[in-house]
Amino acid sequence: MVQVHGFVAPGLGRVRDEFEANFFARGEVGASVCAVVDGETVVDLWGGLSDPESGREWERDTLVDFYSAGKPLVACLVLRLVDAGLVGLDDPVASVWPEFAEGDKGSATVRHALSHRAGVPAISTPLTNEDLWSWETMVESLASTPAWFEPGSRLVYHTNTYGHLVGEIARRLTGEMPGTLLGRVARDNGADVHFGLNEQDLARCATVILQSDRSPAVLPQSEEQREDAMVLRGYFNPPGYSSFGVVNSREWRMAQVPSTNGHGSAAGLAAFYAGFLEPDRVLSAALIDEATRVQSEGDCPVLGEWAAFGLGFVPTSPRRRFGPNEGAFGHFGTGGAVGFADPARSLAFGYVMNHVIPRWQSTRNRALIDALYASL
DSSP states (O other): OOOEEEEEOTTOHHHHHHHHHHHHHSOOOEEEEEEEETTEEEEEEEEEEEETTTTEEOOTTOBEEOGGGGHHHHHHHHHHHHHTTSSOTTSBGGGTOGGGGTTTTTTOBHHHHHTTOSSOSSOOSOOOHHHHTOHHHHHHHHHHSOOSSOTTSSOOOOTTHHHHHHHHHHHHHHSSOHHHHHHHHHHHHTOOEESSOOGGGGGGBOOOEESOOOOOSSOOOSGGGHHHHHHHHHHHSSTTTTSTTTTTSHHHHHSOOTTTOOEEOHHHHHHHHHGGGSTTTSSOHHHHHHHTSOOEEEEETTTTEEEEEOSSSEEOOSSSOSSSSTTOEEEEOTTSOEEEEEGGGTEEEEEEESEEOSSSSOHHHHHHHHHHHHHO
16 A cells, blocks of 8 residues: 555545555556645645665655656746847847857747757767766757758657757856756745756655666668658657666766756646746746747647647647646646646646656546546
8 A cells, every 4th residue: 555645625635536546546656746726735745656676755855857847947947038138039049059050040049949840859960878968068969960840840849959959048148057047946936846956866866667768779860761860869869868778877867958857846846837827926927928828839740749839838738638727838748747837727736756658648647637626
């Protein structure tokens, strides 16, 4: 039997029931879930094992890789600079990062970068995992990559390059790494979320359990295989770009790969999104409206389906539904981690776990979200 810790507000017992059911009926190993309504925490639960091998239990402050749920966090860093007047959404990326203009990318704008239309969903030069630990190597390789398609012409999900692309825009404008910039926003909002963990926080990390742990032995090379090469290199160049083979390593946890290796707790994600429910606390109301409406949509070869994105955030849709209300926005991560805000209910939500399954939505996060709305 898994012991569940924490609390739910009166009337929300169904959320606790579903959280417990995730363990005994849906394969959960370790997880936490948190919801904030009208500024008050109404759900704060955690349970299971952060490390099955040692039997170490999940704690309220356990940190875990939440994968693409971190994309809005790095996008927020650039959006704050837009609010500050340091860059415009339709300014070329090369206006702040001149080297990025190489390879027919000069027309790529900040808006394109934030909405997966910048033309660089993969790095062309073969890289190693040693390169992955070097921010300079990664962004130099990204800048020298020729555009895979004309920037702005189509939606192609920038699975892993998104964090280096958007993070470097923020670094060029401020001189500070994304982890430092996020740390400032996180402290102001009481959000336990991070890019690049420090030595003290490593001990709080949960062991991630992946169903797959290897990349393809050979990546496509020929021009006829260009689309396949783009997709596979996006996932596996460097080989550990999607975390396979490195996810529980010290190097991965301390590196900054903002599209993929953000770490945090469920309470941390909920606190981050709660900040967007107060206009001008994190972003201006006008920019929140702009960032959370559909900016880019189409058939995506990476996701293998029709998709729609805002500026870093995913607006709720029947395919990626955060709740029943229009206007909700957030992002799922591989395995089911999710953070979102629902302005109509003044609600912020976070869920993280360590048993990663190869899809964004799952029976686990869906059960928790549905139970919450059914009980409110």
